[in-house]
Amino acid sequence: MTGGTPPQRGEELLLARISAAAGRAHLGRRCATYTAHAHAAPVGGIRGLLAHVRNGLPPVRRPRPDARLDLYERGMTVIVKGRIRIIRYDTTSVFRQDRTFALTLTDADGERIALSRGEADEWIPEIQRAVTGAQLPPALARLDAGERLAFGDIWLTGEEVGTGVVSARWSQVQRIEIRDDVVIIGVTGMRNGPEAAASATPNLFVLRALVEYLRTESGHP
Numbered sequence: 001m002t003g004g005t006p007p008q009r010g011e012e013l014l015l016a017r018i019s020a021a022a023g024r025a026h027l028g029r030r031c032a033t034y035t036a037h038a039h040a041a042p043v044g045g046i047r048g049l050l051a052h053v054r055n056g057l058p059p060v061r062r063p064r065p066d067a068r069l070d071l072y073e074r075g076m077t078v079i080v081k082g083r084i085r086i087i088r089y090d091t092t093s094v095f096r097q098d099r100t101f102a103l104t105l106t107d108a109d110g111e112r113i114a115l116s117r118g119e120a121d122e123w124i125p126e127i128q129r130a131v132t133g134a135q136l137p138p139a140l141a142r143l144d145a146g147e148r149l150a151f152g153d154i155w156l157t158g159e160e161v162g163t164g165v166v167s168a169r170w171s172q173v174q175r176i177e178i179r180d181d182v183v184i185i186g187v188t189g190m191r192n193g194p195e196a197a198a199s200a201t202p203n204l205f206v207l208r209a210l211v212e213y214l215r216t217e218s219g220h221p
Helices: 009-024 045-054 120-144 204-217
Strands: 030-040 064-072 075-080 083-088 094-096 103-106 112-116 149-151 154-156 160-163 166-169 173-179 182-187 195-197
Touching: 009 064, 009 075, 009 083, 030 075, 030 120, 064 120, 075 112, 094 120, 094 204, 103 120, 112 120, 120 149, 120 204, 149 204, 154 204, 173 204, 182 204
Parallel strands: none
Antiparallel strands: 030 064, 030 112, 064 075, 075 083, 094 103, 103 112, 149 154, 154 160, 160 166, 173 182, 182 195
């Protein structure tokens, strides 16, 4: 995290630009500032990026060093090639990456930004907590209203969870876990429960919170 050293003139101008952009987006109070490598994700989207990495190829674009992340109450800003990108916690989709990139997020315009390294041990959990706090309550409200939610290939309602035609009622769900980049929903009496690729599942930490809440509410220990 940045310290208390007085900023130089260039940093003052940058901070003014960031503050103005955050103000226009109504992101609230600034909470923290971090460094990271950031760049726009490939045009092919997250699936194209994953295929590129899994094939053992180098990153499509070299991450920009020393990018600045400013975390606010309701969102964050990221500098990519001099452009200030706005990410809102209540609308962003966050994809977890185990190789090359730490996280890939969608900004307010729907464009993807890949973030890696830097002070990742600090900003990754902060972003996950903030997104969960912003998206979990409305997700529960939508389920209570009878809606069906989708997290990539995984869908859920107030009564059940599934992928494709494989589904289980919440009273049958034992756990949710990630193993070898696969999200696994453990189900009583079912050898192969609902599964999906973890790296292609948006907001996996929100999904995990929903699964744990709904299976517990159903009476499953």
